[in-house]
Amino acid sequence: MTGLDNLHVDLTVQLGTTHMPLHQLLKLGRGAIVELDGSDAEIVDILVNGHPIARGNVVVTGRSISVQVTEMIRKEIVLREGGTRIGGEAAAALAAGVLAPGAAAAA
DSSP, X not given: OGGGTTOXXXXXXEOOBOOOOHHHHHHOOTTOOOOOBOSOTTEEEEXXXXXXXXXXXXXXXXXXXXXXXXXXXXXXXXXXXXXXXXXXXXXXXXXXXXXXXXXXXXX
């Protein structure tokens, strides 16, 4: 693992997201409260270089904030056909024989 010791990645814990008009964004100032989308505020997404890898719970201990990993996210098979990338249901389609096995490639 010596080669991986010097490899750095960006780790992001995403509490939620929201959409707002630009004029509203420009009015934000110190103390502004931004409501986030999400059904459960305790569950957060953990991303590495912008890609989701896990989910977890926020843990506050004294002055320290941590995230306890509760679920690893399995990377989906990505199918490439004619330059189009298809995720999500692609693995099921491949397994069902709907798409040619040669069209599958791990992302």
